Amino acid sequence: MDFTISPVNKMIIKAAKDFSERKIPAIEAYMKANNDYPPDLMEIYAKNRMLGFNVPREYGGIGTSNFNMILYIEEMGKTASTCFLPFMMNNSVAETICHWGSEEVKKKFVPPLxxxxxxxxxxxxxxxxxxxxxxxxxxxxxxxxxxxINGTKRFISMANKPGYGVFICKDLSLAGQKNNTTAFIIDKSSPGISCSKHYELTGLEGxxxxxxxxxxVRVPKGNILGNQGEGFNILLRWIAGERIQQAAGMVGVGQRAFDEAKKYSLQRVVNGMPMGYMQGFYWMLGEMKVKLEACRLMVYQAVCKQDAGKAFEVDSAEVKVFTTPMIQEVTRMAVQFLGSYGYSKEYIVEKLFRLAMHQGVVASSLEINKTIVGMTALMSRSK
Ligand SMILES: Cc1cc2nc3c(=O)[nH]c(=O)nc-3n(C[C@H](O)[C@H](O)[C@H](O)COP(=O)(O)OP(=O)(O)OC[C@H]3O[C@@H](n4cnc5c(N)ncnc54)[C@H](O)[C@@H]3O)c2cc1C
Incomplete structure (x- = not known):
């Protein structure tokens, strides 16, 4: 597989770096002060041409590849800001509606996203x-x-923000059938909807x-996404893409942890020389670099399969199984590099470490993905 970064890919990376430097500090400052996203965050993303990445232009999208989107996310990950989450969510849900929706559903719900x-x-x-x-x-x-609709959904990202959600429900008209879940597109301001206070999280602050x-809550039948009974399949396809995007963000997080460790190791003097020149530390740096490179290649390989229209669900599970402990270890090593400073909130590596922890439990758990990979290997006829 060829992972040459094309001139277009380079432009995307440049745009992402530029956005991260110009806009994310103010977004972060708002989030720190208010423990929430800025209310105009989506407008900011739209103005910077960050929405509808993988959505055809006729529905308001940019019509570019998933590869370009994960390059963007990787850059955002380097800032350690949680604001990459709503960016991923708007893009991935818009693409999901495009994939499964009727013409009417696409025209109605995709442009606002x-x-x-x-x-x-x-x-x-x-x-x-x-x-x-x-x-x-x-x-x-x-x-x-x-x-x-009746019931409660837990730990739902952006549930209390204006707009649309895809909600996977048990469809009582399919009672007794094996596939009895249906996906509904629901306006989150509909009468009968209420939200809790948001959770205080370990790493994804704000x-x-x-x-x-x-x-x-009354929802028109026209708001069904795909066919009745397809709810779980819609979720599985969406989450496969989300796992790759999440891993790309975590590669960015790991890269920043590596960069911080390297910078510190050249500045901090131990035994009369920069500590980076002690063998133990360059071994650590070497280990971090190789882990990161392997994670990045795995993410790129999975997203290329996705862009080629091939089945990528198992690849995406493999990405989660491999990259989660790798990036967590890279960020832990960065904390160790900086000693007590690494354990202090004065330095960004402690935030990177906490951020990396979310990958094991959000967008399906690590164990579920190990199950997907292991069961697929067991059932496969090839060796
Ligand atoms: C910040 C954040 C944002 C989130 N955003 C969303 C969102 O937008 N939408 C959404 O729907 N959810 C969201 N979630 C929820 C998240 O996706 C789930 O918490 C996650 O899928 C795990 O589900 P659970 O916590 O109910 O664990 P459970 O399913 O109860 O599992 C508990 C434990 O058992 C393990 N386990 C379960 N089944 C098996 C098995 N068959 N074999 C082996 N081990 C197993 C799991 O790995 C886990 O460790 C979010 C969570 C967080 C923290």
């Missing part, structure tokens, strides 16, 4: 499960031309991840 007027959400997790569709208790009951509760 690309022009910055709507914040996207994708919701599966509930208080009793984040992994098992059989355990879902949020129900959709048919009623004339509508469905009535991310407004909260519970969203539906009490007799």
């Amino acid at each position: 690309c022009d910055g007027t709507a914040w996207a959400t994708m919701a599966f997790t509930e208080p009793d499960t984040g992994s098992d569709p059989k355990m879902l208790t949020t129900t959709a009951r048919p009623d004339g031309d509508d469905f009535i 991310a407004d991840t909260c519970d969203i509760t539906f009490t007799d």
